[in-house]
Amino acid sequence: MAYHDGYTxxxxxxxxxxxxxxxxxxxAETIFARLxxxxxxxxxxxxxxxxxxDSLPGIWPRSSDVWEVLLRVSVHDSSREAVExxxxxxxxxxxxxxxxxxxxxxxxxxxxxxxxxWPTTISRxxxxxxxIVKPAREWLT
Amino acid sequence: MTGTVRLGDLAHAxxxxxxxxxxxxxxxxxxxxxxxxxxxxxxxxxAEYFLPxxxxxxxxxxxxxxxxxxxxxxxxxxxxxxxxxxxDSQGKTLGPAILEMLVPAPENIDVMRKPR
Numbered sequence: 001m002a003y004h005d006g007y008t009x010x011x012x013x014x015x016x017x018x019x020x021x022x023x024x025x026x027x028a029e030t031i032f033a034r035l036x037x038x039x040x041x042x043x044x045x046x047x048x049x050x051x052x053x054d055s056l057p058g059i060w061p062r063s064s065d066v067w068e069v070l071l072r073v074s075v076h077d078s079s080r081e082a083v084e085x086x087x088x089x090x091x092x093x094x095x096x097x098x099x100x101x102x103x104x105x106x107x108x109x110x111x112x113x114x115x116x117x118w119p120t121t122i123s124r125x126x127x128x129x130x131x132i133v134k135p136a137r138e139w140l141t
Numbered sequence: 142m143t144g145t146v147r148l149g150d151l152a153h154a155x156x157x158x159x160x161x162x163x164x165x166x167x168x169x170x171x172x173x174x175x176x177x178x179x180x181x182x183x184x185x186x187x188a189e190y191f192l193p194x195x196x197x198x199x200x201x202x203x204x205x206x207x208x209x210x211x212x213x214x215x216x217x218x219x220x221x222x223x224x225x226x227x228x229d230s231q232g233k234t235l236g237p238a239i240l241e242m243l244v245p246a247p248e249n250i251d252v253m254r255k256p257r
Binding site for chain 2: 005008010044045046048050054055056057058059060072074075076114115116117119
């Protein structure tokens with residue numbers, strides 16, 4: 001069974017130079033600190049420094065001499081408005097964050113609805129089949 | 142027996158998702174390598190290796206006809222493709238990762254390596 005499970009968004013920035021990974025983690029903390037000040041918190045968040053070993057955190061060996069990382073910050077929440085607010089918090093880091101931030105030319109991340117799956121079986125008697133055909137955009141309103 | 146070798150010295154691997162579970166196929170290059178992996182690469186060992194990703198359980202399936210072991214890692218994907226916030230929501234990196242596991246070097250390691 002598929003069901004609507006809130007909204008998610010992921011944003012990326014490239015941080016470069018000495019201490020790229022440390023700066024990236026600091027930048028992510030700043031994003032969430034600002035959101036918290038504005039009264040936003042999220043069901044789930046994730047911060048990844050791609051290039052520093054975060055595609056498998058705790059498994060890949062860590063290296064201290066990484067000169068660039070792709071910072072990827074993600075949130076998941078039932079409130080679309082909260083996810084939109086998150087999406088607007090990345091751009092300020094380009095001008096007001098550490099020097100050497102780039103890779104922001106793809107505009108702000110766009111919130112997308114999460115269609116989650118619940119693999120299950122339901123007894124035939126509990127279900128009355130109905131067929132509904134309508135355009136995809138109408139399913140999510 | 143001296144030292145250790147990478148699992149990748151005697152096998153190749155590929156991984157992917159099914160819902161919130163992932164499977165990692167480990168395919169030995171040779172029969173000798175498969176016999177060794179069958180003894181050494183236990184469910185417990187694989188579960189310990191991937192502990193940072195918190196799999197709920199690990200189950201091993203043997204495919205001797207193709208010299209392969211298939212490991213199913215339950216609930217390891219932080220939600221699976223539709224819900225996970227990880228960049229690797231499909232568990233594709235688990236295959237390359239398991240090849241970096243260090244295992245005790247068997248005496249006949251030379252016959253287990255990838256044939257030229």
